Amino acid sequence: MVTIKQVYEAREQIKAIINETPIISSNQLSSICGNSIFLKGEHVQKTGSFKIRGATNKVKQTVREGASFVTAASSGNHGQAVAYIANILGVPATIVVPEDVTVSKLNAIKGYNGNIEKCGTTSAERLPRANELAKLKNGVFIPPYDDPYIIAGQGTVGLEILEQIEDVDVVVVPIGGGGLISGILTAIKETKPNVKVIGVEPEMANDTYLSLESGRITSISGTATIADGLRVNQPGDMTFPIINRYVDDIMLVSEEEIRHALFFVLERMKQLIEPSSAVTVAAAMFNKLGISDKKVACVLSGGNVDIRKLYKNFPEKDMG
Ligand SMILES: *Cc1c(COP(=O)(O)O)cnc(C)c1O
Numbered sequence: 364m365v366t367i368k369q370v371y372e373a374r375e376q377i378k379a380i381i382n383e384t385p386i387i388s389s390n391q392l393s394s395i396c397g398n399s400i401f402l403k404g405e406h407v408q409k410t411g412s413f414k415i416r417g418a419t420n421k422v423k424q425t426v427r428e429g430a431s432f433v434t435a436a437s438s439g440n441h442g443q444a445v446a447y448i449a450n451i452l453g454v455p456a457t458i459v460v461p462e463d464v465t466v467s468k469l470n471a472i473k474g475y476n477g478n479i480e481k482c483g484t485t486s487a488e489r490l491p492r493a494n495e496l497a498k499l500k501n502g503v504f505i506p507p508y509d510d511p512y513i514i515a516g517q518g519t520v521g522l523e524i525l526e527q528i529e530d531v532d533v534v535v536v537p538i539g540g541g542g543l544i545s546g547i548l549t550a551i552k553e554t555k556p557n558v559k560v561i562g563v564e565p566e567m568a569n570d571t572y573l574s575l576e577s578g579r580i581t582s583i584s585g586t587a588t589i590a591d592g593l594r595v596n597q598p599g600d601m602t603f604p605i606i607n608r609y610v611d612d613i614m615l616v617s618e619e620e621i622r623h624a625l626f627f628v629l630e631r632m633k634q635l636i637e638p639s640s641a642v643t644v645a646a647a648m649f650n651k652l653g654i655s656d657k658k659v660a661c662v663l664s665g666g667n668v669d670i671r672k673l674y675k676n677f678p679e680k681d682m683g
Pocket of ligand 1: 414541542593637639664665
């Protein structure tokens with residue numbers, strides 16, 4: 364288990380690098396949801412997602428322990444975060460990306476001086492390659508979620524929420540591999556256990572939901588949800604026990620609900636978020652939370668979206 368002390372230590376380690384992100388609210392969103400909604404804006408975090416928190420804590424630790432090279436397997440936010448912090452610390456990073464990686468993501472990694480290696484199209488191909496590369500060059504592989512330093516780093520989002528939103532009742536968090544929610548659960552349940560933490564997954568990527576139901580790690584086959592940051596087949600060996608112990612509930616949202624929430628936040632609130640962030644707003648907007656008149660914090664986990672592809676993800680019908 365990760366402890367609250369590790370989350371406090373992570374906060375010290377990362378505070379000079381990361382932004383304390385804003386809380387954004389909208390009366391209109393609150394009235395649609397029947398709760399006071401506060402959005403925690405990690406979409407305006409350095410590198411465009413919360414992933415920089417865990418990556419900074421972990422890469423700093425490995426460098427302290429003597430690493431002179433790091434690798435990651437990711438086309439997305441984790442790869443960008445590892446490239447960014449490695450560049451700041453002056454260690455080379457190689458990010459193993461899929462052959463069909465989008466140009467915008469490639470450019471972001473290159474912009475942080477990350478080396479790129481293309482490999483296959485699935486994480487089953489990328490992961491062993493990133494591990495192998497790390498061993499070849501005496502480096503360290505930086506995992507995306509199943510690591511105590513990563514989890515503790517992500518947990519700093521929870522500390523900020525408790526400070527920024529006085530008397531918050533419920534915190535709503537997207538779940539991919541579970542690093543973000545495990546960190547937030549540690550931060551919140553070990554300081555203010557009465558604050559509820561609710562996880563959200565797409566219906567199409569409900570692996571943690573199923574795992575919780577059966578009481579053990581359960582995997583799903585590949586998923587094509589538009590929430591690409593949540594396309595994970597099963598929760599982690601380290602994240603699942605934390606989720607299983609502490610989470611209050613997990614809710615599922617449909618692809619259409621994700622689209623509606625993303626569109627609402629963009630059009631009405633002028634905030635560009637990615638589908639993986641929109642799941643928490645969708646859960647609040649479509650009454651999945653089963654609560655009213657509460658203070659609810661929805662984590663907007665990231666804002667990295669290919670705007671050329673965004674239009675086709677807009678909902679077909681108006682909500683009225
Ligand atoms: C990685 C990611 C998630 C999921 O985080 P986990 O720690 O894997 O559960 C959610 N949203 C965005 C934007 C992400 O990049």
